[in-house]
Amino acid sequence: MNINQLRAGRGLALPFTKAARSNGDLESGGQRLPTIRGVPDGLRNHFIAMCGEFVGTVLFLYFALSGCQVANSIPSSAGLTVAQTGSNPQQLQYIALCFGFSLAVNAWVFFRISGGLFNPAVTIGMCLIGALPWVRGVLLFFTQLLGGIAAAALVSCMFPGPLNVQTKLGGGTTRVQGLFIEMILTAQLVFTIFMLAAEKHKGTFMAPVGIGLSLFMAELTGIYFTGGSLNPARSFGPAVVNHTFFSYHWIYWIGPILGSIVAAGFYKFIKMLEYETANPDQDTDHAERVEERKGPLMDAGMNEADAHPVAAQLADRDTGAGGDGHDSDGRAMAKGKGRESREMDGLGMNGGRFR
Known part of the structure; x- marks a missing residue:
């Protein structure tokens, strides 16, 4: 069950919100106060x-x-x-x-x-x-x-x-x-x-x-x-x-x-x-992502020896692109790809430009 997906006739609608109207929609935005839309996001x-x-x-x-x-x-x-x-x-x-x-x-x-x-x-x-x-x-x-x-x-x-x-x-x-x-x-x-x-x-x-x-x-x-x-x-x-x-x-x-x-x-x-380069691939979650990536590659006919490095590269690319918020630069350096310092395009943790 998705608690963010509202259902008609269930739950308690907050007063002064769109969800409280008899003809109001029950999307998640209906829970918001009407005046909140005019407040700057920051x-x-x-x-x-x-x-x-x-x-x-x-x-x-x-x-x-x-x-x-x-x-x-x-x-x-x-x-x-x-x-x-x-x-x-x-x-x-x-x-x-x-x-x-x-x-x-x-x-x-x-x-x-x-x-x-x-x-x-x-x-x-x-x-x-x-x-x-x-x-x-x-x-x-x-x-x-x-x-x-x-x-x-x-x-x-x-x-x-x-x-x-x-x-x-x-x-x-x-x-x-x-x-x-x-x-x-x-x-x-x-x-x-x-x-x-x-x-x-x-x-x-x-x-x-x-x-x-x-x-x-x-x-x-x-x-x-x-x-x-x-x-x-x-x-x-x-x-x-x-x-x-x-x-x-x-x-x-x-x-x-x-x-x-x-x-x-x-x-x-x-x-x-x-420090990421001192002990690359130390996280079990990274190993699990590699295994998840390796399965479809082997199903497509690639042998395990060739599938593993490709799966590792795909897992690094996912994490580096913000797949789960992990930083993969250390692994990239360990594989000889180099590492560059960069600023995040968007806001990171708690609104900061954290890398």
């Missing part, structure tokens, strides 16, 4: 991305912070609170799982709407590598901060007791140590996003799963020492709701932003070295 797309990023950030942080609230508030079997007993590995693992799974699910859902970033540091990194226009990046930056505040407010309203999810230094961590912990962990997360969401596995299930696992691993390391923020919106929201800003709150801004800059610098470095 402005409309920015608004759509902001809406998606706000809702996605709220959902991501709501489930992550609510899990953190449970872990930090629920008493032990002896009736003691976490403040009385101190942190334990099970508590830290539970929080890390909440953040990792929440990011994976919501990034999967909102990727096609806004990119599923949910993090001002990630937004800055995407702008630095050219995957996101700076205008869109600025709009999403402030939208994510608002989403962090809204998520923290929802957790504070819905769960009993004080909001107990604010990031703070622990385990004797100094401010300088906390700054570098946040920087390194954020750099690892942002670089994972570059390589999965902006490169080979863009739009597949591998990207959100890998990103969620990356956050889970970073949280395991950072929660005890810094609270595992890696995200200015995650620290800013609870601080606003609690009306409490620690004197070292700045590390939850500077650390992630520096980490994003480090990740962007290394990513641009390996792109300049044309």
Whole structure:
């Protein structure tokens, strides 16, 4: 069943749309508000991305912070609170799982709407590598901060007791140590996003799963020492709701932003070295495309030895032409075809001219 193909007499028509009229057509365009057609596409797309990023950030942080609230508030079997007993590995693992799974699910859902970033540091990194226009990046930056505040407010309203999810230094961590912990962990997360969401596995299930696992691993390391923020919106929201800003709150801004800059610098470095040529044909999806292409060639009478290189060339041509958004320049170089730098004719990921 195609949910985009509307059927007469089924579903609920939104008021003031063409679909609500008795004689209106039921094409997908009938769902649009009449006034939306007069809005420039650029402005409309920015608004759509902001809406998606706000809702996605709220959902991501709501489930992550609510899990953190449970872990930090629920008493032990002896009736003691976490403040009385101190942190334990099970508590830290539970929080890390909440953040990792929440990011994976919501990034999967909102990727096609806004990119599923949910993090001002990630937004800055995407702008630095050219995957996101700076205008869109600025709009999403402030939208994510608002989403962090809204998520923290929802957790504070819905769960009993004080909001107990604010990031703070622990385990004797100094401010300088906390700054570098946040920087390194954020750099690892942002670089994972570059390589999965902006490169080979863009739009597949591998990207959100890998990103969620990356956050889970970073949280395991950072929660005890810094609270595992890696995200200015995650620290800013609870601080606003609690009306409490620690004197070292700045590390939850500077650390992630520096980490994003480090990740962007290394990513641009390996792109300049044309890393794709170091290990060509490493993706299983490319091998599957080659096999799909090889079948019809062999059915037409071509032997397998001749069909394989032809099928590989066809698969490279498909991906290079935007068949699934993958970049095949590395494979082309490995086959001696050379590689040229070019700018995309249209807008790439999130409206940027990303290559």
